[in-house]
Amino acid sequence: MTHAEPNLILLLYSDGSDPVARALIEQAARLRYELLAMSLSQLVDEARVGAVWKWGGRTIDPSRTALVNRLVFVETGDGAASFLESSFQYREFWTWLAGQMQRFAYVSSLPSPVSPLGSFGSLADQWSELPELIAGLRVPAHGPAASAHVLRGDVYVVNPWHLYSLGSRATMGRESVPRGHLAYVRPAGKLFHVAQVGSAIIAPNAPPHMHREQWHHVESFTRSMSALSSNRILEHAFFDSDEVPVFYSTCPVPVVTGRQPAYADFLVGGLNDDIKRHSERAAA
Protein backbone atom coordinates (compact mmCIF):
# COMPACT_ATOMS: atom_id res chain seq x y z
CA MET A 1 0.00 0.00 0.00
CA THR A 2 1.37 3.41 -0.94
CA HIS A 3 1.07 6.36 1.42
CA ALA A 4 -1.54 7.95 -0.83
CA GLU A 5 -3.76 4.88 -1.01
CA PRO A 6 -6.96 5.29 0.97
CA ASN A 7 -8.00 2.81 3.62
CA LEU A 8 -11.61 3.94 3.77
CA ILE A 9 -14.40 5.15 1.51
CA LEU A 10 -16.58 7.80 3.13
CA LEU A 11 -19.95 8.16 1.45
CA LEU A 12 -21.59 11.52 2.20
CA TYR A 13 -25.19 11.34 1.05
CA SER A 14 -28.34 13.38 1.33
CA ASP A 15 -30.81 11.07 -0.38
CA GLY A 16 -30.89 7.31 0.18
CA SER A 17 -32.69 6.84 -3.13
CA ASP A 18 -29.85 8.38 -5.13
CA PRO A 19 -28.76 5.49 -7.39
CA VAL A 20 -25.09 5.92 -6.49
CA ALA A 21 -25.61 6.08 -2.72
CA ARG A 22 -28.03 3.17 -2.80
CA ALA A 23 -25.74 0.97 -4.91
CA LEU A 24 -22.69 1.68 -2.75
CA ILE A 25 -24.53 0.92 0.49
CA GLU A 26 -25.96 -2.30 -0.95
CA GLN A 27 -22.66 -3.40 -2.50
CA ALA A 28 -20.36 -2.21 0.29
CA ALA A 29 -18.78 -5.66 0.70
CA ARG A 30 -17.53 -5.60 -2.88
CA LEU A 31 -15.66 -2.33 -2.59
CA ARG A 32 -11.88 -2.45 -2.36
CA TYR A 33 -11.94 -0.42 0.84
CA GLU A 34 -14.25 -0.34 3.83
CA LEU A 35 -17.31 1.87 3.29
CA LEU A 36 -18.56 4.31 5.92
CA ALA A 37 -21.88 5.91 4.95
CA MET A 38 -22.66 9.25 6.60
CA SER A 39 -25.92 11.04 5.93
CA LEU A 40 -26.17 14.81 5.67
CA SER A 41 -27.87 15.05 9.06
CA GLN A 42 -25.14 12.89 10.63
CA LEU A 43 -22.52 15.17 9.10
CA VAL A 44 -24.23 18.32 10.37
CA ASP A 45 -25.45 17.11 13.78
CA GLU A 46 -23.16 14.30 14.93
CA ALA A 47 -19.68 14.35 13.42
CA ARG A 48 -16.77 16.47 14.63
CA VAL A 49 -15.09 17.71 11.49
CA GLY A 50 -11.74 19.17 12.53
CA ALA A 51 -8.28 18.21 11.30
CA VAL A 52 -9.51 14.62 11.39
CA TRP A 53 -13.19 13.76 11.38
CA LYS A 54 -14.66 11.85 14.31
CA TRP A 55 -17.99 10.12 14.19
CA GLY A 56 -19.59 7.15 15.89
CA GLY A 57 -16.37 6.19 17.66
CA ARG A 58 -14.45 6.26 14.37
CA THR A 59 -11.62 8.56 13.36
CA ILE A 60 -11.54 9.51 9.69
CA ASP A 61 -8.24 10.81 8.37
CA PRO A 62 -9.04 12.77 5.17
CA SER A 63 -5.56 12.14 3.78
CA ARG A 64 -6.29 8.38 3.85
CA THR A 65 -9.94 8.48 2.85
CA ALA A 66 -11.72 8.41 -0.49
CA LEU A 67 -14.76 10.64 -0.34
CA VAL A 68 -17.83 9.92 -2.44
CA ASN A 69 -19.82 13.15 -2.57
CA ARG A 70 -23.54 12.48 -3.03
CA LEU A 71 -24.94 15.69 -1.54
CA VAL A 72 -27.54 15.99 -4.25
CA PHE A 73 -30.01 18.22 -2.38
CA VAL A 74 -29.21 21.50 -4.08
CA GLU A 75 -30.47 20.28 -7.44
CA THR A 76 -33.98 20.60 -6.05
CA GLY A 77 -33.63 24.35 -5.42
CA ASP A 78 -33.39 26.80 -2.56
CA GLY A 79 -35.90 25.01 -0.34
CA ALA A 80 -33.37 22.23 -0.01
CA ALA A 81 -31.32 24.49 2.25
CA SER A 82 -33.91 24.12 5.00
CA PHE A 83 -31.72 21.68 6.94
CA LEU A 84 -29.88 24.79 8.14
CA GLU A 85 -31.31 27.88 9.79
CA SER A 86 -30.46 30.60 7.31
CA SER A 87 -29.25 31.21 3.79
CA PHE A 88 -26.08 32.58 5.39
CA GLN A 89 -25.40 29.25 7.12
CA TYR A 90 -26.16 27.38 3.91
CA ARG A 91 -23.63 29.47 1.93
CA GLU A 92 -21.00 28.99 4.61
CA PHE A 93 -21.69 25.24 4.74
CA TRP A 94 -21.29 25.09 0.96
CA THR A 95 -18.00 26.99 0.90
CA TRP A 96 -16.71 25.02 3.87
CA LEU A 97 -17.48 21.80 1.96
CA ALA A 98 -15.66 23.10 -1.12
CA GLY A 99 -12.50 23.64 0.89
CA GLN A 100 -12.82 20.59 3.10
CA MET A 101 -13.31 18.09 0.29
CA GLN A 102 -9.98 19.05 -1.24
CA ARG A 103 -8.26 17.58 1.82
CA PHE A 104 -9.37 14.05 0.96
CA ALA A 105 -7.13 11.52 -0.76
CA TYR A 106 -9.78 11.13 -3.45
CA VAL A 107 -13.06 12.89 -4.05
CA SER A 108 -15.71 11.83 -6.55
CA SER A 109 -16.76 15.43 -7.22
CA LEU A 110 -15.92 18.85 -5.83
CA PRO A 111 -18.65 21.40 -5.06
CA SER A 112 -19.04 24.11 -7.68
CA PRO A 113 -20.68 27.55 -7.44
CA VAL A 114 -23.89 26.06 -8.80
CA SER A 115 -24.00 22.81 -6.86
CA PRO A 116 -22.48 21.24 -3.74
CA LEU A 117 -22.51 17.97 -5.68
CA GLY A 118 -20.45 19.60 -8.42
CA SER A 119 -21.64 19.72 -11.99
CA PHE A 120 -20.99 21.24 -15.36
CA GLY A 121 -23.91 23.58 -14.84
CA SER A 122 -26.76 24.19 -17.22
CA LEU A 123 -27.19 23.14 -20.82
CA ALA A 124 -25.97 26.61 -21.79
CA ASP A 125 -22.80 26.07 -19.76
CA GLN A 126 -22.23 22.63 -21.20
CA TRP A 127 -22.88 23.58 -24.81
CA SER A 128 -20.60 26.56 -24.48
CA GLU A 129 -17.68 25.05 -22.56
CA LEU A 130 -17.40 21.41 -23.53
CA PRO A 131 -16.86 21.90 -27.30
CA GLU A 132 -14.02 24.26 -26.37
CA LEU A 133 -12.40 21.50 -24.36
CA ILE A 134 -13.19 18.44 -26.44
CA ALA A 135 -12.33 18.65 -30.10
CA GLY A 136 -15.00 17.36 -32.45
CA LEU A 137 -17.81 17.36 -29.89
CA ARG A 138 -21.10 18.19 -31.59
CA VAL A 139 -23.77 20.02 -29.59
CA PRO A 140 -27.15 21.29 -30.79
CA ALA A 141 -27.27 24.67 -32.53
CA HIS A 142 -28.67 26.99 -29.88
CA GLY A 143 -29.22 30.54 -28.68
CA PRO A 144 -31.32 32.55 -26.23
CA ALA A 145 -35.00 31.64 -26.36
CA ALA A 146 -35.80 34.96 -28.03
CA SER A 147 -33.69 33.85 -30.97
CA ALA A 148 -35.79 30.75 -31.62
CA HIS A 149 -37.17 32.28 -34.80
CA VAL A 150 -33.73 32.58 -36.39
CA LEU A 151 -32.73 28.96 -35.76
CA ARG A 152 -33.42 26.57 -38.62
CA GLY A 153 -34.82 23.08 -38.08
CA ASP A 154 -36.88 21.42 -35.35
CA VAL A 155 -36.53 24.22 -32.79
CA TYR A 156 -37.24 23.53 -29.13
CA VAL A 157 -37.27 25.82 -26.11
CA VAL A 158 -35.96 24.41 -22.82
CA ASN A 159 -35.15 25.52 -19.30
CA PRO A 160 -31.35 25.07 -19.42
CA TRP A 161 -31.24 23.87 -15.82
CA HIS A 162 -33.55 20.93 -16.59
CA LEU A 163 -30.87 18.58 -17.86
CA TYR A 164 -33.40 15.78 -18.33
CA SER A 165 -35.96 17.77 -20.26
CA LEU A 166 -35.89 18.22 -23.99
CA GLY A 167 -38.26 21.18 -23.55
CA SER A 168 -41.10 21.84 -25.93
CA ARG A 169 -41.37 22.68 -29.59
CA ALA A 170 -41.00 26.44 -30.14
CA THR A 171 -44.47 27.27 -31.38
CA MET A 172 -45.22 29.89 -28.75
CA GLY A 173 -45.04 33.61 -29.45
CA ARG A 174 -41.81 35.33 -28.54
CA GLU A 175 -43.49 37.35 -25.83
CA SER A 176 -44.49 34.21 -23.93
CA VAL A 177 -41.05 32.60 -23.82
CA PRO A 178 -40.01 32.29 -20.15
CA ARG A 179 -36.97 34.31 -19.09
CA GLY A 180 -33.67 32.47 -19.16
CA HIS A 181 -34.84 29.70 -21.45
CA LEU A 182 -32.74 28.42 -24.29
CA ALA A 183 -33.72 27.64 -27.88
CA TYR A 184 -32.01 24.78 -29.68
CA VAL A 185 -32.36 22.72 -32.82
CA ARG A 186 -33.32 19.24 -31.75
CA PRO A 187 -31.35 16.60 -33.63
CA ALA A 188 -33.38 13.93 -35.39
CA GLY A 189 -32.25 10.80 -33.54
CA LYS A 190 -33.30 9.29 -30.22
CA LEU A 191 -31.50 9.96 -26.96
CA PHE A 192 -29.24 7.35 -25.45
CA HIS A 193 -27.33 7.50 -22.18
CA VAL A 194 -23.78 6.67 -21.15
CA ALA A 195 -22.83 6.12 -17.53
CA GLN A 196 -19.26 7.00 -16.61
CA VAL A 197 -17.23 6.29 -13.48
CA GLY A 198 -13.63 7.41 -13.93
CA SER A 199 -12.64 5.90 -17.25
CA ALA A 200 -15.22 3.09 -17.18
CA ILE A 201 -18.41 3.45 -19.22
CA ILE A 202 -21.60 1.57 -19.99
CA ALA A 203 -24.37 2.52 -22.38
CA PRO A 204 -27.28 0.20 -21.69
CA ASN A 205 -29.71 1.93 -24.06
CA ALA A 206 -27.26 2.68 -26.88
CA PRO A 207 -28.87 2.02 -30.26
CA PRO A 208 -27.85 -1.40 -31.62
CA HIS A 209 -27.12 0.03 -35.07
CA MET A 210 -24.35 2.31 -33.85
CA HIS A 211 -21.24 1.66 -35.89
CA ARG A 212 -17.66 1.65 -34.70
CA GLU A 213 -16.87 5.28 -35.55
CA GLN A 214 -19.91 6.50 -33.69
CA TRP A 215 -19.01 4.45 -30.63
CA HIS A 216 -15.41 5.60 -30.93
CA HIS A 217 -16.68 9.20 -30.74
CA VAL A 218 -18.51 8.44 -27.49
CA GLU A 219 -15.48 6.69 -26.02
CA SER A 220 -13.24 9.56 -27.02
CA PHE A 221 -15.60 12.01 -25.30
CA THR A 222 -15.64 10.00 -22.09
CA ARG A 223 -11.84 9.65 -22.11
CA SER A 224 -11.57 13.42 -22.38
CA MET A 225 -14.08 13.90 -19.59
CA SER A 226 -12.15 11.49 -17.39
CA ALA A 227 -8.94 13.40 -18.04
CA LEU A 228 -10.42 16.88 -17.68
CA SER A 229 -13.05 16.63 -15.03
CA SER A 230 -12.99 16.36 -11.27
CA ASN A 231 -16.48 14.83 -11.54
CA ARG A 232 -15.82 11.11 -11.57
CA ILE A 233 -19.42 9.85 -11.59
CA LEU A 234 -21.48 11.13 -14.51
CA GLU A 235 -24.23 10.28 -16.93
CA HIS A 236 -24.11 11.68 -20.45
CA ALA A 237 -26.97 11.95 -22.93
CA PHE A 238 -26.41 11.86 -26.69
CA PHE A 239 -28.70 12.03 -29.68
CA ASP A 240 -28.24 9.13 -32.01
CA SER A 241 -27.34 10.46 -35.45
CA ASP A 242 -26.41 9.27 -38.95
CA GLU A 243 -23.05 10.88 -38.35
CA VAL A 244 -21.34 11.15 -34.97
CA PRO A 245 -23.71 11.35 -31.95
CA VAL A 246 -24.76 14.82 -30.83
CA PHE A 247 -24.07 15.59 -27.17
CA TYR A 248 -27.07 16.80 -25.18
CA SER A 249 -26.11 16.91 -21.51
CA THR A 250 -23.99 15.55 -18.71
CA CYS A 251 -25.29 15.13 -15.17
CA PRO A 252 -23.73 13.91 -11.90
CA VAL A 253 -26.85 11.87 -11.10
CA PRO A 254 -27.34 8.70 -13.20
CA VAL A 255 -31.06 9.23 -13.57
CA VAL A 256 -31.49 6.76 -16.45
CA THR A 257 -28.58 4.31 -16.29
CA GLY A 258 -28.80 4.17 -12.49
CA ARG A 259 -32.06 2.23 -12.86
CA GLN A 260 -30.41 -0.53 -14.88
CA PRO A 261 -29.66 -3.81 -13.07
CA ALA A 262 -26.07 -3.67 -14.28
CA TYR A 263 -25.43 -0.23 -12.78
CA ALA A 264 -24.43 -1.33 -9.27
CA ASP A 265 -21.79 -3.75 -10.56
CA PHE A 266 -20.53 -1.15 -12.97
CA LEU A 267 -20.33 1.52 -10.26
CA VAL A 268 -18.43 -0.67 -7.81
CA GLY A 269 -15.93 -1.79 -10.42
CA GLY A 270 -15.47 1.69 -11.82
CA LEU A 271 -15.03 3.29 -8.43
CA ASN A 272 -12.56 0.65 -7.21
CA ASP A 273 -10.53 1.20 -10.34
CA ASP A 274 -10.72 5.01 -10.27
CA ILE A 275 -9.63 5.27 -6.63
CA LYS A 276 -6.75 2.87 -7.25
CA ARG A 277 -5.56 4.73 -10.35
CA HIS A 278 -5.84 8.05 -8.57
CA SER A 279 -3.78 6.85 -5.62
CA GLU A 280 -1.16 5.37 -7.96
CA ARG A 281 -0.88 8.70 -9.79
CA ALA A 282 -0.65 10.55 -6.49
CA ALA A 283 2.12 8.23 -5.28
CA ALA A 284 4.08 8.41 -8.56
Place this chain on the structure above:
Amino acid sequence: MTSSAIANALLRELSFCDDAARPADQPCAFAFALDFEPGLVWPDFAFDTSSPLAHYPAEARDEVRAIIGAVARLMGTKAPKALGFVNAHMKTALICKSDAIEGASSASNREVVGSCVLTNIHAPADSVLMCTEALAHETIHQYLYKTEVADGNFCDLTEVPTYRSPWTGNRIPLHSFVHACFVWYGLLTLWCQLYRQVGGPDQVSPVRDKASRAMFGFAFVRQMLASPAFPLTSVDPGIVAAIECIAGSMPTLDRADLEKSTLRDSLRRWESGDWAGQLATGLQQIAALAPA
Protein backbone atom coordinates in the same frame (compact mmCIF):
# COMPACT_ATOMS: atom_id res chain seq x y z
CA MET B 1 4.45 50.29 -14.51
CA THR B 2 4.78 46.53 -14.16
CA SER B 3 1.74 44.33 -14.08
CA SER B 4 2.23 43.57 -10.39
CA ALA B 5 2.39 47.29 -9.63
CA ILE B 6 -0.94 47.76 -11.41
CA ALA B 7 -2.45 44.83 -9.55
CA ASN B 8 -1.17 46.12 -6.22
CA ALA B 9 -2.64 49.54 -6.96
CA LEU B 10 -6.00 47.85 -7.55
CA LEU B 11 -5.79 46.05 -4.21
CA ARG B 12 -5.09 49.33 -2.45
CA GLU B 13 -7.49 51.61 -4.29
CA LEU B 14 -10.42 49.22 -4.21
CA SER B 15 -10.14 48.52 -0.50
CA PHE B 16 -12.69 50.62 1.37
CA CYS B 17 -11.76 49.22 4.78
CA ASP B 18 -10.13 52.31 6.14
CA ASP B 19 -10.00 53.72 9.63
CA ALA B 20 -9.35 57.27 8.44
CA ALA B 21 -12.14 59.76 9.09
CA ARG B 22 -13.75 61.78 6.33
CA PRO B 23 -11.67 64.88 5.57
CA ALA B 24 -13.27 67.93 7.10
CA ASP B 25 -13.52 69.63 3.72
CA GLN B 26 -15.29 66.66 2.08
CA PRO B 27 -19.07 67.13 2.10
CA CYS B 28 -21.33 64.16 2.72
CA ALA B 29 -22.64 64.31 -0.83
CA PHE B 30 -21.96 62.91 -4.26
CA ALA B 31 -20.27 65.05 -6.87
CA PHE B 32 -21.59 63.22 -9.94
CA ALA B 33 -24.48 64.55 -12.02
CA LEU B 34 -27.88 62.89 -11.98
CA ASP B 35 -29.21 62.79 -15.52
CA PHE B 36 -32.96 62.18 -15.40
CA GLU B 37 -33.45 62.87 -19.11
CA PRO B 38 -30.47 61.31 -20.84
CA GLY B 39 -30.05 61.97 -24.52
CA LEU B 40 -27.58 59.12 -24.75
CA VAL B 41 -28.67 55.72 -26.06
CA TRP B 42 -26.74 53.38 -23.77
CA PRO B 43 -24.88 50.81 -25.86
CA ASP B 44 -26.05 47.16 -25.94
CA PHE B 45 -28.85 47.76 -23.48
CA ALA B 46 -32.24 46.24 -22.73
CA PHE B 47 -34.08 49.51 -23.43
CA ASP B 48 -33.54 52.91 -25.02
CA THR B 49 -32.24 55.17 -22.27
CA SER B 50 -33.03 58.27 -24.38
CA SER B 51 -36.71 57.39 -24.69
CA PRO B 52 -39.10 59.55 -22.62
CA LEU B 53 -40.72 56.26 -21.58
CA ALA B 54 -37.51 55.45 -19.67
CA HIS B 55 -37.50 58.74 -17.77
CA TYR B 56 -38.91 59.23 -14.29
CA PRO B 57 -41.76 61.73 -14.22
CA ALA B 58 -40.77 64.97 -12.50
CA GLU B 59 -42.85 64.23 -9.40
CA ALA B 60 -41.06 60.89 -8.83
CA ARG B 61 -37.55 62.26 -9.00
CA ASP B 62 -37.31 63.53 -5.43
CA GLU B 63 -37.71 59.97 -4.16
CA VAL B 64 -34.70 58.91 -6.24
CA ARG B 65 -32.69 61.94 -5.11
CA ALA B 66 -33.51 61.06 -1.51
CA ILE B 67 -32.24 57.49 -1.95
CA ILE B 68 -29.01 58.70 -3.52
CA GLY B 69 -28.64 61.33 -0.80
CA ALA B 70 -29.02 58.65 1.86
CA VAL B 71 -26.34 56.57 0.13
CA ALA B 72 -23.97 59.55 0.18
CA ARG B 73 -24.63 60.07 3.90
CA LEU B 74 -24.07 56.36 4.61
CA MET B 75 -20.79 56.33 2.72
CA GLY B 76 -19.69 59.71 4.04
CA THR B 77 -20.23 58.83 7.67
CA LYS B 78 -19.34 55.11 7.68
CA ALA B 79 -17.10 54.51 4.65
CA PRO B 80 -15.56 57.84 3.67
CA LYS B 81 -12.94 56.30 1.42
CA ALA B 82 -15.77 54.85 -0.70
CA LEU B 83 -17.43 58.26 -0.97
CA GLY B 84 -14.15 59.83 -2.08
CA PHE B 85 -13.67 57.02 -4.59
CA VAL B 86 -17.13 57.50 -6.14
CA ASN B 87 -16.62 61.25 -6.32
CA ALA B 88 -13.24 60.80 -8.00
CA HIS B 89 -14.36 58.40 -10.71
CA MET B 90 -18.08 58.75 -11.39
CA LYS B 91 -19.14 61.76 -13.41
CA THR B 92 -22.73 61.07 -14.46
CA ALA B 93 -25.44 58.61 -13.48
CA LEU B 94 -28.25 58.11 -15.99
CA ILE B 95 -31.38 57.61 -13.91
CA CYS B 96 -33.97 55.50 -15.71
CA LYS B 97 -37.00 53.36 -15.15
CA SER B 98 -38.08 50.49 -17.34
CA ASP B 99 -40.26 47.38 -17.40
CA ALA B 100 -37.65 45.74 -19.64
CA ILE B 101 -35.52 45.08 -16.56
CA GLU B 102 -36.86 43.12 -13.62
CA GLY B 103 -36.32 45.03 -10.37
CA ALA B 104 -33.45 47.44 -9.81
CA SER B 105 -30.31 47.22 -11.87
CA SER B 106 -27.16 49.10 -12.77
CA ALA B 107 -24.79 49.01 -15.72
CA SER B 108 -21.48 50.29 -17.03
CA ASN B 109 -19.90 50.10 -20.46
CA ARG B 110 -16.28 50.60 -21.39
CA GLU B 111 -17.41 52.82 -24.28
CA VAL B 112 -18.88 55.35 -21.81
CA VAL B 113 -16.21 55.68 -19.14
CA GLY B 114 -17.26 57.90 -16.23
CA SER B 115 -20.98 57.17 -16.53
CA CYS B 116 -23.37 54.49 -15.45
CA VAL B 117 -27.07 53.68 -15.72
CA LEU B 118 -29.17 53.17 -12.60
CA THR B 119 -32.53 51.60 -13.44
CA ASN B 120 -35.58 51.27 -11.16
CA ILE B 121 -33.62 52.13 -8.02
CA HIS B 122 -36.85 53.12 -6.29
CA ALA B 123 -38.09 49.52 -6.55
CA PRO B 124 -36.36 47.41 -3.87
CA ALA B 125 -37.34 47.49 -0.21
CA ASP B 126 -33.67 47.98 0.74
CA SER B 127 -33.18 50.71 -1.85
CA VAL B 128 -30.38 52.49 0.06
CA LEU B 129 -28.21 49.39 0.41
CA MET B 130 -29.02 48.34 -3.15
CA CYS B 131 -28.03 51.76 -4.46
CA THR B 132 -24.90 51.75 -2.29
CA GLU B 133 -23.90 48.49 -3.91
CA ALA B 134 -24.81 49.72 -7.40
CA LEU B 135 -22.81 52.94 -7.13
CA ALA B 136 -19.75 51.26 -5.63
CA HIS B 137 -19.99 48.48 -8.21
CA GLU B 138 -20.26 50.80 -11.21
CA THR B 139 -17.60 53.20 -9.93
CA ILE B 140 -15.17 50.30 -9.57
CA HIS B 141 -15.85 49.51 -13.23
CA GLN B 142 -15.00 53.13 -14.16
CA TYR B 143 -11.73 52.86 -12.26
CA LEU B 144 -10.91 49.55 -13.93
CA TYR B 145 -11.71 50.94 -17.40
CA LYS B 146 -9.49 53.96 -16.78
CA THR B 147 -6.68 51.76 -15.50
CA GLU B 148 -6.91 49.58 -18.59
CA VAL B 149 -6.90 52.61 -20.90
CA ALA B 150 -3.80 53.93 -19.14
CA ASP B 151 -1.87 50.74 -18.55
CA GLY B 152 -3.23 48.12 -20.91
CA ASN B 153 -6.03 45.58 -20.72
CA PHE B 154 -6.02 43.03 -17.91
CA CYS B 155 -6.92 40.27 -20.34
CA ASP B 156 -8.24 39.34 -23.75
CA LEU B 157 -11.37 41.39 -24.55
CA THR B 158 -13.13 38.82 -26.73
CA GLU B 159 -16.82 38.29 -25.98
CA VAL B 160 -16.67 34.50 -26.38
CA PRO B 161 -16.30 32.06 -24.81
CA THR B 162 -18.20 32.95 -21.67
CA TYR B 163 -17.78 31.77 -18.08
CA ARG B 164 -20.27 31.45 -15.26
CA SER B 165 -19.86 34.14 -12.63
CA PRO B 166 -19.62 32.44 -9.22
CA TRP B 167 -21.43 35.48 -7.76
CA THR B 168 -24.37 36.10 -10.07
CA GLY B 169 -24.58 32.83 -11.97
CA ASN B 170 -24.64 34.82 -15.23
CA ARG B 171 -22.48 33.72 -18.12
CA ILE B 172 -20.00 36.50 -18.85
CA PRO B 173 -16.95 37.00 -21.07
CA LEU B 174 -13.43 36.70 -19.69
CA HIS B 175 -12.92 40.46 -19.33
CA SER B 176 -16.15 40.76 -17.34
CA PHE B 177 -15.11 37.87 -15.11
CA VAL B 178 -11.76 39.55 -14.38
CA HIS B 179 -13.53 42.83 -13.62
CA ALA B 180 -16.03 40.95 -11.44
CA CYS B 181 -13.23 39.65 -9.22
CA PHE B 182 -12.16 43.21 -8.43
CA VAL B 183 -15.70 44.55 -8.22
CA TRP B 184 -16.65 41.89 -5.66
CA TYR B 185 -13.41 42.48 -3.78
CA GLY B 186 -14.22 46.17 -3.54
CA LEU B 187 -17.79 45.44 -2.49
CA LEU B 188 -16.58 42.96 0.11
CA THR B 189 -14.28 45.57 1.63
CA LEU B 190 -17.15 48.08 1.61
CA TRP B 191 -19.53 45.68 3.42
CA CYS B 192 -16.84 44.80 5.96
CA GLN B 193 -16.20 48.50 6.57
CA LEU B 194 -19.92 49.17 7.02
CA TYR B 195 -20.19 46.11 9.29
CA ARG B 196 -17.62 47.67 11.60
CA GLN B 197 -19.30 51.07 11.55
CA VAL B 198 -23.05 50.51 11.63
CA GLY B 199 -24.76 49.75 14.92
CA GLY B 200 -27.51 47.39 15.96
CA PRO B 201 -28.49 43.96 14.62
CA ASP B 202 -31.05 45.42 12.19
CA GLN B 203 -28.29 47.24 10.36
CA VAL B 204 -25.54 44.67 10.85
CA SER B 205 -27.48 41.70 9.55
CA PRO B 206 -28.12 42.86 5.95
CA VAL B 207 -24.58 44.18 5.62
CA ARG B 208 -23.14 40.90 6.90
CA ASP B 209 -25.35 38.98 4.47
CA LYS B 210 -24.05 41.04 1.57
CA ALA B 211 -20.46 40.40 2.71
CA SER B 212 -21.21 36.69 2.82
CA ARG B 213 -22.56 36.75 -0.74
CA ALA B 214 -19.44 38.53 -1.94
CA MET B 215 -17.26 36.03 -0.09
CA PHE B 216 -19.12 33.01 -1.55
CA GLY B 217 -17.91 33.59 -5.10
CA PHE B 218 -14.29 33.82 -4.01
CA ALA B 219 -14.51 30.30 -2.57
CA PHE B 220 -14.68 29.03 -6.17
CA VAL B 221 -12.43 31.46 -8.00
CA ARG B 222 -9.22 29.47 -7.59
CA GLN B 223 -11.03 26.35 -8.80
CA MET B 224 -12.15 28.29 -11.89
CA LEU B 225 -8.67 29.62 -12.57
CA ALA B 226 -7.26 26.09 -12.32
CA SER B 227 -9.88 24.62 -14.64
CA PRO B 228 -8.64 23.46 -18.04
CA ALA B 229 -11.51 25.48 -19.52
CA PHE B 230 -10.12 28.74 -18.17
CA PRO B 231 -7.70 30.67 -20.45
CA LEU B 232 -5.25 31.59 -17.71
CA THR B 233 -2.57 32.64 -20.17
CA SER B 234 -4.95 35.26 -21.61
CA VAL B 235 -4.93 37.16 -18.30
CA ASP B 236 -2.08 39.38 -17.10
CA PRO B 237 -0.04 37.35 -14.54
CA GLY B 238 -0.04 40.20 -12.00
CA ILE B 239 -3.81 40.37 -12.20
CA VAL B 240 -4.06 36.60 -11.71
CA ALA B 241 -1.79 36.82 -8.68
CA ALA B 242 -3.93 39.60 -7.17
CA ILE B 243 -7.13 37.61 -7.70
CA GLU B 244 -5.53 34.54 -6.11
CA CYS B 245 -4.38 36.68 -3.19
CA ILE B 246 -7.94 37.92 -2.61
CA ALA B 247 -9.45 34.44 -2.95
CA GLY B 248 -6.90 33.03 -0.53
CA SER B 249 -7.81 35.49 2.18
CA MET B 250 -11.42 34.38 2.68
CA PRO B 251 -12.12 33.07 6.19
CA THR B 252 -14.01 29.89 6.85
CA LEU B 253 -15.39 28.06 9.86
CA ASP B 254 -13.06 27.91 12.83
CA ARG B 255 -11.33 24.53 12.81
CA ALA B 256 -10.73 24.60 16.57
CA ASP B 257 -14.44 25.11 17.10
CA LEU B 258 -15.23 22.26 14.70
CA GLU B 259 -13.02 19.90 16.75
CA LYS B 260 -15.35 20.19 19.71
CA SER B 261 -18.72 21.15 18.24
CA THR B 262 -21.09 19.88 15.63
CA LEU B 263 -21.10 21.56 12.25
CA ARG B 264 -24.56 22.98 12.98
CA ASP B 265 -23.40 24.63 16.20
CA SER B 266 -20.24 25.93 14.54
CA LEU B 267 -22.29 27.44 11.72
CA ARG B 268 -24.58 29.14 14.27
CA ARG B 269 -21.63 30.59 16.15
CA TRP B 270 -19.94 31.62 12.93
CA GLU B 271 -23.05 33.48 11.78
CA SER B 272 -23.33 35.46 14.99
CA GLY B 273 -19.57 35.89 15.43
CA ASP B 274 -17.21 38.60 14.36
CA TRP B 275 -15.97 37.00 11.14
CA ALA B 276 -16.72 40.14 9.12
CA GLY B 277 -14.66 42.24 11.52
CA GLN B 278 -11.78 39.79 11.28
CA LEU B 279 -12.14 39.73 7.51
CA ALA B 280 -12.04 43.53 7.46
CA THR B 281 -8.71 43.42 9.30
CA GLY B 282 -7.40 40.78 6.87
CA LEU B 283 -8.50 42.80 3.84
CA GLN B 284 -6.86 45.91 5.25
CA GLN B 285 -3.64 43.93 5.57
CA ILE B 286 -3.83 42.80 1.94
CA ALA B 287 -4.17 46.39 0.81
CA ALA B 288 -1.44 47.60 3.16
CA LEU B 289 0.97 44.87 2.09
CA ALA B 290 0.49 45.51 -1.63
CA PRO B 291 3.61 47.60 -2.37
CA ALA B 292 3.36 50.61 -4.65
